[in-house]
Amino acid sequence: GSSNSSGRGALVVLEGLDRSGKSSQCARLLSFLQGKGHRAEGWRFPDRGTSVGQMISAYLANESQLDDRTIHLLFSANRWEKRGLMESKLLSGTTLVVDRYSYSGVAFSAAKGLDIEWCKAPEVGLLAPDLVIYLDVQPEKAAERGGYGGERYERIEFQQKVAEHYHSLRDPTWKVVDGSLPMETVEDQLRELATDCIQECNGKPLTNLAW
Ligand code: 2DT
Ligand code: MG
Numbered sequence: 001g002s003s004n005s006s007g008r009g010a011l012v013v014l015e016g017l018d019r020s021g022k023s024s025q026c027a028r029l030l031s032f033l034q035g036k037g038h039r040a041e042g043w044r045f046p047d048r049g050t051s052v053g054q055m056i057s058a059y060l061a062n063e064s065q066l067d068d069r070t071i072h073l074l075f076s077a078n079r080w081e082k083r084g085l086m087e088s089k090l091l092s093g094t095t096l097v098v099d100r101y102s103y104s105g106v107a108f109s110a111a112k113g114l115d116i117e118w119c120k121a122p123e124v125g126l127l128a129p130d131l132v133i134y135l136d137v138q139p140e141k142a143a144e145r146g147g148y149g150g151e152r153y154e155r156i157e158f159q160q161k162v163a164e165h166y167h168s169l170r171d172p173t174w175k176v177v178d179g180s181l182p183m184e185t186v187e188d189q190l191r192e193l194a195t196d197c198i199q200e201c202n203g204k205p206l207t208n209l210a211w
Helices: 022-035 052-058 068-089 102-109 116-122 139-144 156-169 183-201
Strands: 011-016 040-044 095-099 129-137 175-178
Touching: 011 022, 011 102, 011 183, 022 040, 022 095, 022 183, 040 068, 040 156, 052 068, 052 095, 068 095, 068 102, 068 116, 095 183, 102 116, 102 129, 116 175
Parallel strands: 011 095, 011 129, 040 095, 129 175
Antiparallel strands: none
8 A cells, every 4th residue: 555654644634614524524535545555544523432522422412511611621631532542543654534623622612702712722732733624614505504413503603603713713724625615526625635744744743732
């Protein structure tokens, strides 16, 4: 295959609103990379499989109530508890395709009115992505796509606020892909971005999020 036995894997993050196509595109990208012989795994946050993740899942399903700062810190803790495993996978040459990361953490909590700097603070020191792809879809368009699943946050007015915060978080290194294009077009763009990123990562050290 085309994996580098000596190189590290890439940390590739997809961000976007609910119903922006992230999960489908992550799956497509993952099978493409694996088909090309890369060692790659699909991850997602929140990771609902841990005990912290179960608390988050109950909150999202409206089965529990938590104060805004408390749930924010749980989302962050859910990334911290996975940091060590992510690092060892990346260092051993596995590329991680991750559906949501710290940017979701900040954009969703800031959309509730929490101070953005306060929201960023617990993310500092997590692994910095090598590539952030933002799937850009208008909140109105996302809402039209078969509706929302009924979890907390899946309301158009809230998603509009999240979109504004994502916008202010964007930096020039983000790759913004028009998520309203046909699925195959989006898929092609993601393939190219990820392939380039994996090549460029070879020899570059892993770094931490600093904002
Ligand atoms: P999914 O629909 O992708 O399972 O996400 N969220 C996510 C936050 O508020 N903070 C975070 O740190 C993360 C990772 C986004 C469930 C919802 O959780 C939100 C949507
Ligand atoms: Mg969702």
